[in-house]
Amino acid sequence: MVPMHDPIEGLEPIPPFARGALRHEVMRRLLRAIFAGSLPAGTRLMVLKLAARFGISSTPVREALVELDAIGMVEFVHNRGAVVAPFGPKELADIYQIRRILESEAARSATGRIPVRSLQELRDETSLLASGPGNPEWLACAVAADRRLHELIASGCPNRRLSREIHRYDVLVQTVRDLIGANEAAQRRAIHEHLAIMDALLAGNADEAAAAVGRHIESAAQAAVSALFPGQPA
Known part of the structure; x- marks a missing residue:
């Protein structure tokens, strides 16, 4: 045998x-x-x-x-x-749904609590990236700005339990990103989504900040499922 x-x-x-x-x-x-x-x-x-x-x-x-x-x-x-545990497109979509719920609420709670200077500096940097050249250095900067925005939201959330739950998924999300690679088109789309999130946060509009984060994570979920499970429905 x-x-x-x-x-x-x-x-x-x-x-x-x-x-x-x-x-x-x-x-x-x-x-x-x-x-x-x-x-x-x-x-x-x-x-x-x-x-x-x-x-x-x-x-x-x-x-x-x-x-x-x-x-x-x-x-x-x-x-x-x-x-x-069993893992497929549905399970991956479920994970991103949990992220969307957690981070949307974190953005709502963090509105008005994130240092304006830090947020404005990141918004200015992200705005410059929107018209960047799309080379490997640009991609690295865009990914780093992405992480900083999510960290600003999590750290600005006054609910420490909620913040800890968000951080539980950090390694998983980064591993997915490493596997599917940094895609220029996806990153440019994410940049515009990030700008919408930061505009809402700077305006003090908690509901719009939460909605913008929700749209951003839903977009990321679709990209992740398509990349890891091509042709399979979530």
Whole structure:
């Protein structure tokens, strides 16, 4: 009988230079494998085996699995431990729906609480990016501005629980972005969406800020589902 392939064996060790925040690096590697289909639903994620494969201690692996469970990518099953949860276009769309709900409400709550100078400086920078050349340096700046806007909104939200829930999805969203790549057309569309968000925040219009964030994340969800699951409905 031919032995069954263990998908854990396909994971690469984590090199020392990538060990800044180990649990996040473990999350990224597991998420990439799940998105690629090399860790299919139901795969057991045994802490000691993963730790040995990554060449690290078991603590960050255990922490990563707990965080992945919190965002629905892993499930803890009685007598089996952690297993990969079912994942497809619907599950990805569901994750972005949760993000939309959380970040829209955060934008509403953060209106009037984000330092105006920080917001205006980012708006000016983003406005310049709107007519930028579209080269790799431009893309890197656009992605960085995107992250700063979302961070300003999360940090400006007075509800710390809400802010923490938003940050739960940071690694997942960044992993999706890394996999699908920085696309110029998508990034230009996002820039205009960001400008609408910042205009609403600067105007003190909480309802419009929430609505603009909702539209932006819905657009990002459609792009992510199309890129990771081409031709499949959400």
